[in-house]
Amino acid sequence: MAIRDLTVLLSVIMIVAMLIIPLPHWLLSILIIVNMALALMVLLTAMNMKEALEFSIFPSLILLMTLFRLGLNVSTTRSILSEGDAGKVVETFGSFVTGGNILVGMVVFLILVIIQFVVITKGSERVSEVAARFTLDAMPGKQMSIDADLNAGMISEQEAKERREKVSRESDFYGAMDGASKFVKGDAIAGIIITIINLIFGIVIGMVQLGLPIGEAATTYSMLTVGDGLVSQIPALLISTATGIVVTRAASDGNIGKDITSQLFAYPKMLYVTGGTILLLGIFSPIGILLTLPISGLLIVGGYMISRVPETNKEQLQEMEEEIETSEMKSPESVVNLLNVDPIEFEFGYGLIPLADANQGGDLLDRIVMIRRQLAIELGLVIPVVRIRDNIQLQPNEYRLKIKGNEMARGELLLDHYLAMSPGIEDDSIEGIDTVEPSFGLPAKWITEQMKEQAEIFGYTVVDPPSVVSTHITEMIKMNAHDLLGRQETKQLIDHLKESYPILVEEVSPNPLSVGEVQKVLAKLLKENISIRNLPIIFETLADYAKATSDTDILAEYVRQALARQITSQYYQPGESLKVVTLSGKVEKLIADAVQQTEHGSFLSLDPGVSQSILESIASQVEQLSLMEQTPIVLCSPAVRMYVRQLTERYFPQIPILSYNELEANAEVQSVGVVNAE
Secondary structure, three states: OOHHHHHHHHHHHHHHHOOOOOOOOHHHHHHHHHHHHHHHHHHHHHHHHHHHHHHHOOHHHHHHHHHHHHHHHHHHHHHHHHOOOOOHHHHHHHHHOOOOOOOHHHHHHHHHHHHHHHHHHHHHHHHHHHHHHHHHHHHHHHHHHHHHHHHHHOOHHHHHHHHHHHHHHHHHHHHHHHHHHHHHHHHHHHEEEEEEHHHHHHHHHHHHHOOHHHHHHHHHHHHHHHHHHHHHHHHHHHHHHHHHHHHHHOOOOOOOOHHHHHOOOOOOOOHHHHHHHHHHHHHOOOHHHHHHHHHHHHHHHHHHHHHHHHHHHHHHHHHHHHHHHHHHHHHHHHHHHHHOOOOEEEEEOHHHHEEEEEEEEHOHHHHHHHHHHHHHHOOOOOOEEEEEEEEOOOOOEEEEEEOOOOEEEEOOOOOEEEEEEOOOOOOOOOOOOEOOOOOOOEEEEEOOOHHHHHHOOOOEEEEEEHHHHHHHHHHHHHHHHHHHHHHHHHHHHHHHHHHHHHHHHHHHOOOOOOOOHHHHHHHHHHHHOOOOOOHHHHHHHHHHOOOOOOOOOHHHHHHHHHHHHHHHHHHHOOOOOOOEEEEEEHHHHHHHHHHEEOOOEEEOOHHHHHHHHHHHHHHHHHHHHHHHOOOOEEOOOOHHHHHHHHOOOOOOOOOOOHHHHOOOOOOEEEEEEOOOOO
């Protein structure tokens, strides 16, 4: 245990002991001075901090300081009533500070109590209560602001996490200050009660037990009571003032001394006016010019000196700013920053600014948040922050999506129209601007709001522009999810899995599979629209087969078979048959015989004529399924599945290629076509 931790623990134990064990007068005097020093340190710390969270321990410190003061009050009360003495400090405050006049001492004490209880403590308590309430009410808005900045790319994930933690800590701090201010109020009340007890019972004990005359008893115990009250109320007043400073500082650029001097003297001309007013007060009143002239002169000279500072430093400041700008332009760091490429960028023309501007009703930022959450659930991948910006180089109603600096999609929106997609039968009464639905390439029309209800009656699917663009973004990110999964992202997924399955992760990575090899397996799954959310099953499979082979293609096939239940539920609906296109035995044999094994892995080396024939047959079967409004799926044996995928991925990237081992036994499969090679 550290020495400072041990010191704090011993201090708390000593406070408890003070409530029970009588202390010698010399130790009591030392503790009273320590109490004053601590109160002064707290006040100075509160004045020099920049924000409230820099003194986050303050609410707990108030409780400990209050307990310490009450312990001292108990000890001094015990000494005063039992021995008629409470040490040198109490005696000094009772005689020297009050000038030996009991009435003056009582008045000073009462004034201190009134200032603390009625003015400072009452105000601090109210400000703490209001600050806690408003901080709690503002939390949702601050969280939404952080999410908006994160989605706009203005801050990183780490910065967003730190800002969320700060918001939470601010709420906790002001809530704790609301409660701690009650301790300060209670301490003031306790000081008054203890003083009254000391005074009444001191006189009674002096007369009854010690046999002193009433005048002498009143003088002795009143002096000690006033001294005790002053040595306890002065530190209490400092703590109350510190509490008020902490809870009333809404915004600050530095410590309170810097803020007061910079803001109070921000307008030097006002010092001229103030100095002139004081001078006139001395001239036209009995106060006299001798008293007012030095003060007014000091104010006027001070205003002149302050007003001269900005003028003398203005040129130097401009020169420094120019040097800084020049050095920044020449510095290599400024060039290096230009090399950064955002994972996902969404750019739009100036006509689509209302789409992202919350002040104009735009909710694109909120939609981006929902897209990232949706894809995290569907794909098991944390989608990077989408940087949103306007681009004057685009047409006013145009937008584009870039992934890792490359344009992946482009579209056009009409914000005052709706996109209507035909149910299959066009209706001439539905008038609009012909276009193509950007996500799936379906024919559509931009229609006006007056035409919307009529289009819905005729079976058209009507979508508003924000939904069109959010759907387009979602589909494009799904299609390119494998490009967004790099080694760094893979390492984050592995670390997250390691928190729950440490033994499983240790068996797979970094030996026998490196992070890069795990990334290749996961990317192959994502490329074929297979979710990697079930990482435990994926790693269980890799642990079983990674020692036998390091070929990521083969490992990906084993993982797909282990995810058979997930893949089946992705394409198969219970109660319906899964309509597929199968490969003929001849085609499967041609593909199996064309597989070439090398030291770098296996690949398909098929005759171009045969490849063309197989692709044409697949295209024919897929077209027939599309006419039947069925999702085209190609089913083949496990031995050739990945090679069929290699053959078709360039021409039919969206067609699922499944093997028999990737379907559950209870799934009803119906073959509606066979792929042949002529």
